[in-house]
Amino acid sequence: MDKHQLSETDICDKFITPALVKAGWRSMYQVYREFPLRAGRVVVRGSKAQRDKTTVLRADYALFYKADIPIATIEAKDNQHAMGAGMAQAIQYADLLTVPFSFSSNGDGFVFRDATLATGVLEQNISLDEFPSPETLWALYCAWKGWTPEVSRIVAQDYAPSKTPRYYQLNAINRTVEAIANGQNRVLLVMATGTGKTFTAFQIIWRLWKSGAKKRILFLADRNILIDQTMVNDFRPFKGAMAKLSPNAKGIERVDAQGQKFIEEVELAVNKTTKQVDKSYEIYLSLYQAVSGADEDRNIYKQFSPDFFDLIIVDECHRGSASEDSAWREILTYFNTATQVGLTATPKANDAGQSNADYFGEPLYTYSLKQGIDDGYLAPYKVIRVDLDKDAFGWRPTAGMTDKHGQPIEDRIYTVADMNRKLVLEARDEAVAARITEYLKGTDRYAKTIVFCEDIDHAARMRQALSNANADICQTQPKYVVQITGDNAEGKRELDDFIDPEKTYPVIATTSRLMSTGVDAQTCKLIVLDQNIQSMTLFKQIIGRGTRLREDLGKTWFTLLDFKRATELFADPAFDGDPEQVFTPGPNDPIVPPEPPEGGPGGPSTPDDPFDPPPGPLGPLAPGEPPPRKYVLGNNVTVAVARERVQYLSADGKLITDSLRDYTRINLTRRYDSLDKFLQAWNDAERKAVLLAELESQGVLFEALADEMGHKDLDAFDLLLHVAWHLPLQSRRERARRAKQRAAFERYGPVARRVIDALLDKYADEGIASIESDDVLKVQPFSHIGSPAELVRSFGGRPQYLAALRDVEQALYNPTAPPSTPA
Template identity: 60%
Template sequence: MDKKALSERDICSKCISPAIVAAGWDLHTQLREEVSLTHGRIIVRGKKARRDEDTIARADYVLFFKPGLPLAVVEAKDNNHTMDAGMQQALRYAEMLDVPFAFSSNGDGFIWHDRTAQDGIVERILSLGEFPAPALLWQRYLAWKGITPEAVPVYTQDYYPGKDARYYQLNAVNRAVEAVTKGQSRILLVMATGTGKTFTAFQIIWRLWKARAAKRILFLADRNILVDQTKTNDFKPFAGAMTKIENRTVEKSYEIYLSLYQAVTGTDEAQNIYRQFSPDFFDLIVIDECHRGSAAEDSAWREILDYFSSAIHLGLTATPKETEEVSNITYFGEPVYTYSLRQGIDDGFLAPYKVIRVDLDKDLGWRPPVGTVDKLGQVVEDRIYNQSDMNRTLVLTQRDEAVAARITEFLRATDRMAKTIVFCEDIDHAARMRQALINANPDLASANPKYVMQITGDNAEGKLELDNFINPRKPYPVIATTSRLMTTGVDAKTCKLVVLDRTIKSMTEFKQIIGRGTRIDEEHDKLWFTILDFKQATALFADPAFDGDPVVVWDPAPDEPVLPPDEAPGDPLGGADGTGGSNGTPGGSVDGPGEPTGPGRTRYVLDHVPVRIAHEQVQYLGPDGKLITESLRDFTRIQLNKRYASLDGFLQAWNAAERKEAILAELEKQGVLFEELAEMAGKELDPFDLICHIAFDQPPLTRRERAERVKKRNVFGQYGDTARRVLQALLDKYADAGITNIEHIEVLKLAPLNEFGSPVEIITAFGGKANYQAALQDLERALYQ
């Protein structure tokens, strides 16, 4: 067998796979080939998005002890490479999968990188017959992880079969179960919104429950919709063993309990129905969205956790960093695993975003004339009002109209049926914004009254439409105005526009709001989303804490009282089901109409103050996770200049290419979007002219102008009558549809070219295929002369 002549796939099938199987690895349960670990980052430019296939991480082999417990990665290369050529790639994938073993092979043998290094040798050369057996790697893996023989039955408990877990979900589940086997009683998992925290929690609970390491489990959340979604979706396999605590009644015959924390606590001792359970009743308590106050010593969640102190406490959050007053890490300890927003976007599991920051003139500072009286007859305080005052101490109704007009303008330019969430200061503001948006969209609002809906805690009809809003198959409602109801726990996969018109100072709240748009739904063409920011909230992107490593920011002194600002009395919407706020008070006021003004402060309402857009800025998420402020034109110029240092360099490459399509495809991979650029130019420009004009400041010609110039030069005189007429028709096709369309032989089947005969007959008129291709080259040279 001449290995040098074999492809990489042949090397795998003829050399590597047989060697692994011969070592005792089961072909069906332990060996998986061509495993895609990531989906590929989504690149957004203009209105278009595409996946960057070069960023897809795909391992040639992943070896498992059993499904869900990976042990090793093997990277293959063809035999023209050295044996260690795939090692760096294998090490990267091994790190992603949290495994200590990486192998590289070219079919002659293996290079084995062993992070356990029990004999002091990290890397060694193996023959094909020396590949290690599963039992050897498993024992080294257990020692590396520090898992004792007594803990193995729990750690190796099967996953629930069916939906495949992504690599980071496997890591999170395995790390959490590992922590339990090591006796850790407080466990924190940090996973960005949209990465499947509930599915991850289900698999953790399933494995611990099946292994009887946790016989009774309590799953706590602070939104009714969260609990209901969990029960009917991810937790459905628990079936008859599961119940939801509601109506303040307790049934102790179940093993899996789901509950709002507001449903089991209250200011009155009689409302604290969790005390009907014995303190040791639960073995495991899972706190979903645990950033919402469980770390605060006087929060309702801490009251429950302290009562069930003997249970394992597992916290799930997308936002490990809290305020200066509260840190989850102080309670739970360092996260056992973190998967960040940036990682999710880089891997292609989360949608990237574009930011449009809009500054309104009155937000930049406005002082009313002395003696101004508002619509309620109040004399407006004489001072300068700025952005933080708007819709809190000062309401300018024409400001609502300006915001609604900009939202409508954006939707008209993109998709008027795109799901949109508008975050407002409070319920009163959400109601006004609903009306402003209806008036800005009279045609669609008249066609269907649910085009714009107010979905807030006090609006029963609006809350009933929440399920329809988040259902991709339901077209209405399209636009939802809200305050805090939809900041968390709303799985709006098709949301394409997030509008920020509320003051956001908390990083926690900001990340939760942004999370409403980060989910991907390729079936419904949701690959990215836009943030329309009227409050400069996206300035928080500049904060290194936005997506950095979690750190402890709260170091309380003994007996220090704590009341986190974002958890002030009155939990948003009273848990969304009217059961009371986080401190047990019914309803709460955070999502109420008067909250922003505060005690002793006055709100002024003015109808006749004009408001206009003063400044607007568009930003894109760059590869490094930072926002880039540049136009599509500027971005394109930069990319083109990286590839072509001069106009002559580009012209040489363009004229030398047998098919222009190859050059265009390569540039599009780098983010150059010709369709968007042509739309921006407002002319039917050839990609050639777009490049020359944008990168090298050359005056452009339209495709039709180029075609007419060629016709006037009579450059086809040497061809016969039929061939000449074919070339004239190809010129017309170029003018209509562009260069890539005439480079394919299939164009000869289309009218009017098919009038000259079949493709074979047309090519014969040129004297054969080679002569036809040469004539096409002459045509292209004439076009771009």
């Protein structure tokens, strides 16, 4: 057998895998081939999105001591490479999985890298027969970690049977279990919205519970629906040992095997009549506000002894636990002997120095929004920034002008920061509603949409304005637009349906703060920002409403329609995708404009929703101080769009702030410093579509560029020539017309000439990639001329057909070049 003739797959099958099996690695659950690490970044191009295949990352082999406990990676190469040629990739994979052992092989043997230095050598060559066994690597790993036998036993506890965790979930789960097994009692995990915090929490609980390290567990969250969904979904394997710490449950609507809908109830641990807790369960789930409050009857947690729980998982721990006198913190303090794990996407701090980190410690593991988008596990976004004239240029009342209520309007210039806080322009509401509706009509009128407003009053007005703008639907479907705010009981009842991917209505939700966090809107495709946002934490929470990927439901990206320049925060040095600690007012801190709380000092409107208090003054007021005035003006003041701009994420994950023309020119001329070099590369490319795909992966957004220039009938080639080197534009149809006139095509027979004409027509309609496709001869109009085999034979065979295709491309792009000579 000549190894040099074998493919990489053959090397794996004939040499590497047998070496692993001989060393005792059981392929059923210890050896994973083509282990997925990064799914591939989703790139938005105009109105479409697709995965960038160049960013997909898979380890040829990932080795696990036990299922879901990684320990080593292997990169394989064919035998024409050196044995260690794959080591750089193997190290990259090992770093992602945070394991110390990596191997590279070409089938002759292995290069073994041991970052623990247990053998005293970092890298060494070993034969195929010397590959270490699972027990050998595990022993080296445990010694490197310094684990006791008891810690090793807990850490080696199996995962719950379920979907395979992603690499970052493995890291978060394994690090947490290890830290707790080592005696750490406060743990903070920072994971971006949509990256699976609940699933991660489930596996942490499962392994600690099954190992006997933790026996009674409390999971705290802040939305009723999140508790119920968690119980019937991720936490389902706990059924029988798990109950909800509440006397009430709504249940979750589900569909049985026959397609019939039913309500799945969740088990309750509190007697509805006596309010007494059944303490026979091992795992309890509860709302913070359901077990605490000023009313002593609601302090259900005090029915437990302080040492009852030995593990507490705190979901969305940024909400209130940073304040020492908060009701939530009271629960954590009461059970202070328990190990407590905080989960959050946005850790916070106030200027008194209190923060999640003060309580839980510095994050044990962080997986950021930027990482999630780069890896392809979170949806990217594009931004449409709309500046309204009165926002951009300001508005000043005429002398003595009064508002709709007869109030004299203070004489000054009102800017974007005043809109809907000090000044209400009803025409502005209508302009915003019209632009939202225009966008939905141009894309998908039933795309789930959240409109973030300044306050509850603004959310109510926007609901009305959007209903009027969509009267053709709302006339018969009043739930097409709903207001979901803390004071609106009817609207809050619609929240479950809004976030349910199977429910059509509601489509548009107007809100202020209630939906900024903790709402799993999986199919939300449009987020509208009409709120002054100064807090980076709030901004990231709002962005998180759109970042979930649901490719099965057609959700691969989302749009931010920004009326308040809030997306300028993307350019802030603090926004690099990583969580940061930012100022959040403590219980005694004054609230400084322009980021007042929505409802002032008022308490929660309902036990379930403490974050969207009812309407009230902006910020704390001195005793007897009147609330600030809002001047309300009707349609006597007109509002129009002053300017609009579309922005996309670049290849490096930054929002493109230049025009797409400038951005494309800079990128292209950086790669090709002259027109001649670009033309040479274009002419040398065997397939133009491959070169275009490469340019797209580097950030050239052809469809978006064509949209910006208003020329959708242009070839990508012409777009680039015009933008980068100012050459005149030609349409695809004009290029095809000129190519058909080329005399060189007359040497082909009648059938072949019909194929060439059809290729040029298809190019004129769809572009160069369509005619370079291997399947082009299978579709109309070619299928009407003959079968693919017959059409290829009309040229004399496949080589001759490919030569003719090169002739077509030369006629399109280089009409003076000589025709190809058929083989």
